[in-house]
Amino acid sequence: MEIISVEGIVISSISYKESSKIINILTPEYGIIGCISKGCKSMKSKLKLPSEKFAYGIFHLYYKKQGLSTLIDGDIKDYFINIKCDINKISYLTYIVELSTDVYKQSMDEEIYKMLISSINKIEEGLDPKVITNILELQYLNYLGINLNLDECVKCGNTKVCTLSISKGGYVCSNCVNNEHLIDPKVLKMLRLYNYVDISKISNLDIDDKVRDKIDEIIDEYYKEYSGVRTKSKSFLKEINENSKINKCS
Numbered sequence: 500m501e502i503i504s505v506e507g508i509v510i511s512s513i514s515y516k517e518s519s520k521i522i523n524i525l526t527p528e529y530g531i532i533g534c535i536s537k538g539c540k541s542m543k544s545k546l547k548l549p550s551e552k553f554a555y556g557i558f559h560l561y562y563k564k565q566g567l568s569t570l571i572d573g574d575i576k577d578y579f580i581n582i583k584c585d586i587n588k589i590s591y592l593t594y595i596v597e598l599s600t601d602v603y604k605q606s607m608d609e610e611i612y613k614m615l616i617s618s619i620n621k622i623e624e625g626l627d628p629k630v631i632t633n634i635l636e637l638q639y640l641n642y643l644g645i646n647l648n649l650d651e652c653v654k655c656g657n658t659k660v661c662t663l664s665i666s667k668g669g670y671v672c673s674n675c676v677n678n679e680h681l682i683d684p685k686v687l688k689m690l691r692l693y694n695y696v697d698i699s700k701i702s703n704l705d706i707d708d709k710v711r712d713k714i715d716e717i718i719d720e721y722y723k724e725y726s727g728v729r730t731k732s733k734s735f736l737k738e739i740n741e742n743s744k745i746n747k748c749s
């Protein structure tokens with residue numbers, strides 16, 4: 500067994516016996532590390548905070564490649580206070596952590612970790628969680644091997660496009676369109692930006708609500724249809740979104 504210090508985020512945390520927990524930490528270098536955190540449920544334990552779900556920081560542990568590692572200590576880098584004060588943002592956090600775990604398990608790519616942390620930081624900074632989540636979802640399609648073609652018409656390569664077809668997997672031009680509805684050019688253009696933007700470099704978002712919601716709808720439909728990734732927390736997120744709409748109306 501070796502002692503390592505590794506940056507990561509706790510993606511799951513479950514009780515184990517009276518006073519301990521078993522946590523999974525997503526890390527860039529070691530992938531997902533399963534870890535026992537002994538005695539961490541005690542108020543006095545220095546392992547209490549580092550063993551909570553979404554704890555993000557540097558974890559010191561006895562590392563075992565096979566079986567459970569043992570958490571020795573942890574230095575929290577950010578508590579994500581702004582997110583944790585807002586039920587809507589917490590539900591986005593829950594969803595993107597769950598989604599990232601699934602995508603990581605399929606692709607084993609360390610970029611996933613970086614993209615997740617950048618997204619959480621942006622939501623914490625106050626950027627629209629729906630937009631950040633959609634950007635992440637869209638970019639993850641590359642890692643799932645089912646990316647949409649957002650460069651040209653999927654049929655003929657024409658770059659003057661008029662809609663997007665879920666079943667054809669990307670943009671379609673006016674010569675190749677069959678029975679697809681036309682989509683607002685603003686939505687088409689913004690989707691392409693979503694696909695290529697570096698999440699860590701986004702500093703402000705100025706997106707029309709209608710464009711934003713249409714993109715959310717398209718990405719949601721595509722995930723349902725093709726990704727095979729359907730997380731529990733996504734349904735919960737939808738419920739919260741619906742409820743907040745009702746509240747706004749009343």
Ligand SMILES: [Zn+2]
Pocket residue numbers: 652653654655656657671672673674675
């Ligand atoms: Zn075409």
